[in-house]
Amino acid sequence: MTTVAAYAAPAAKAPLERTEIERRAVGEFDVLIDIKFAGICHSDIHQVREGWGKASFPMVPGHEIAGVVTEVGSGVTKYAVGDRVGVGCIVDSCRECDNCKAGLQQYCDRGPTWTYNDTDRDGTPTYGGYSKNVVVDENYVVRIPEGLSLDVAAPLLCAGITTYSPLKHWNAGPGKKVAVVGLGGLGHMGVKIAHALGAEVTVLSQSLRKKDDGLKLGADHYYATSDPKTFEDLKGTFDLILNTVSAPLDFSAFLSLLRTDGAMVNVGLPEEPVQILLHSLFGNRRSLSSxxxxxxxxxxEMLDFCAEHGLGAEIELITASEINEAYERVLASDVRYRFVIDTATI
Structure with missing residues (x-):
């Protein structure tokens, strides 16, 4: 075991503070990663504040991790010291179920091991990326291509893959009309990736405040959902709606915007229950999914795609001492579009 500096929440809803945590010794198939940058995801705030239910403390959040390998175990074959790598939301899974064998470790039948607020295979708590380093099995580490700088690559480990996966699964591309609900940490990457895939992209946001940004990021159209005329004008328009917001919506209104066989896919997780009238799905064989x-x-695959197309997150780099302020700014939608911690300041 080694002791490393980190920022942790000592209790639910408590401000994060500098502390020390223990990392396991590097095992046969482990890599030790010197963390350079860690993104702040809205889910970090949900979990620190127990918005999604009871959590474990002290908690070191952070599942958008970019860094450099500094040590490898004797059995490691995929990485070497000096490699640029990333770690996302999961650090292990059962490896035996059909989903794991299919490369869908996030849907592991026994549940994946989450990067933080979970229990590792050795029975110890998992601690995330708001820290100096992390030890991870090589099979749950990804390579960051040279075409991406580590700071803008860090948010791709959650925001990038969370939007890329449904866009690919629901076949966003040429000839498809895609709407992205919300232009935040997830939404801005959804716009970039959908545009790069060749889809016609529309942003649906509460107001037109970020319209110029949305168009620069690759959107073809931008509408305010606070204007009832938006739902009249866009009725039956979209093949796919990617909902990135973490607040309840009027699902009937948004589902009315889908074409026949269109799908609305949710990647934001509200803390509150949501309601839906099944009548809003019947008319055009619409789907509501996640x-x-x-x-x-x-x-x-997503990282390679982003490197090929020059897609990094739009970030605001902060010091570790600014984490608590950054949380409040995220809640106030005062970030364009992802906070990233320079972990050298921990």
Whole structure:
């Protein structure tokens, strides 16, 4: 075991503070990663504040991790010291179920081991990326291509794969009309990736405040959902609606925007229950679905795609001492579009 510096929430809803945590010794198939940058995801805030239910403390959040390998176990074959790598939302899974064998580790039948707020295979708590380093099995590490700088690559380990996976699964591409609901940490990557895939992209946001940004990021159209005329004008328009917001919506209104056989896919997770009238699905054989991050192979595919197309997150780099302020700004939608911690400041 080694002791490393980190930022942790000591209790639910408590401010994060600098502390020290223990990391396991590097095992046969492990890599030790010197974390350079860690993104702040809205889910970090949900979990620190127990918005999704009871959590374990002290909690070190962070599942958007980019860094450099500094040590490898004797059995490691995929990585070497000096490699640029990333770690996303999961650090292990059963490896035996059909989903794991298919590269869908995020849907592991026994449940994946989450990067933080979980229990590792050795019975110890998992701690996330708001720290100096992390030890991870090589099979749950991905390579960051040279075409991506580590700071803008870090948010891709959650925001990138969370939007890439459903866009690919629901065949976003040329000839398809895709709407992205919300232009935040997830939504801005959804716009970039959908555009790069060749789809016609529309942003549906509460207001037109970020319209110029949305168009620069690759959107073809931008509408305010606070205007009832939006739902009249766009009725029956979209093949796919990617909902990235973590708040309840009027699902009937949004589902009315789908074409026949269109799908609305949710990647944001509200803390409150949501309601839906099944009548809103009947008319055009519409689907309401969801998608959870992505497996390890698809995460690597996403990184390679983003490097090929020059897609990194739009970030605001902060010091570790600014984490608590950043949380409040995320809740106030005051970030364009992802906070990233320079872990050298921990």
């Amino acid at each position: 998608s959870g991050i992505g497996g390890i192979p698809e995460t690597q």
